[in-house]
Amino acid sequence: MKEVINIIRLPNCILSGFGVIIGAVLENYYNLQVLFLGFLVGFFIPSYSMIINDYYDIEIDRINAPHRPLVSGKINIKTALALAVVLLISGLTISALLNALSFAIAALFAVISYLYSWKFKRSGLIGNFLVASSMAIPFVYGSIISMNFGPIPFILAGVAFFAGTSREIIKGISDVEGDMKKGVRTLTITQGAKKASIYAFIFMIVAVILSFFPLIYFRFWYVYLTLILIIDVYMIKYTYGLVKNPDGNKAIYVKNRILLLMFGALLVFFVSGVLSYAF
Known part of the structure; x- marks a missing residue:
């Protein structure tokens, strides 16, 4: 069970599923059965994606992450692919x-x-954008399951996209050795760690700017502003710190902190949405 949790990257999948719920709640939608099903879709499809990613990344992970379940042999490939198929079918059903x-x-x-x-991870920035879009879509998906299409989930999708792109660029700084040997054209490899960290910082600044747009829609806007400012300050602090010291170990630390801050941001969005519609 521990290795299954590891291969699907449980925190990331919970983040995605919770994003679906938030997208629906921000549309003032509270059908618990539908929200639960939406969470499962937001959990299962990314879980499938994580396993497929590890399958195609076996050779890269031998260098960058030898502890990963497939590389270490803790889960065999056939079992992993079977689990991926089950997760995919469950999510689509x-x-x-x-x-x-x-x-x-x-x-x-x-x-x-x-x-x-299979293909686009090695393309560099295009691959970063694809991963970031998968971080953004849960908010929009929440709108879709509610069949309401207000502006807030789409704004938050924009925040997630730019913050996610920043994190993926940072991940390229930490994974440079394996990526270089397997021909992955990250910004770090094509332009150097320093420039990559600057790009990551710029994308994060855009995400921070977009995070202020929902203020005009939340009834208790001052609650949202106070909480999101805390998240934003730390997002900028960590990404700017990487610009000053674009080191691989520092990049690992920063990308992990950004993931935690994304969890915090989700809670801020959720609380602000509930407060806006419940009172």
Whole structure:
């Protein structure tokens, strides 16, 4: 069980599933059954994606992450692929129960995640954008399952996209050795760690700017502003710190901190949405 949790990158998948719930809540939608099903889709499809990514990354992970379950042999390849198929079928089946558009989006991102792992990861920035889009789509997916299409989930999708792109660029700084040997054209490899860290900082600045846009929609805007400012300050602090010291170990630290801050941001969005519609 521990290795299954490891291979699907449990925190990332919970983040995605929770993002779906937040997207729906921000549309003032509270059907618990639908929210639960939406969470499962947001959890299962990324879980499938993580396994497929590890399958295609075996050779890279022998250098960058030899502790990963497939590389270390803690999970054999056939078992991992079987689990990926089960997760994919489960996610698509549940999405079909919600509505046709829900199924179409889930299927589209399942295909995108496969194409990323198979081909586009080695393309550098395009690959970063594809991963970032998968971080952004849960908010939009929440709108889709609610069948309401207000502006806030789409704004937050923009925040997630730019913050996610920043984190993926930073990940390229930490993974440079394995990426270089396997021909992955990250910004770190093509332009150097210093420039890559600057790009990551710029993308994070855009995410921070976008994070202020929902203020005009939240009833208790001052609560949102106070909480999101704390998140934003640390996002800028960590990414700017990497600009000053674009080291691989520092990049690992920063990308992990950004993931924690993303969890915090989700809680801020959720609380602000509930406060806006419950009172």
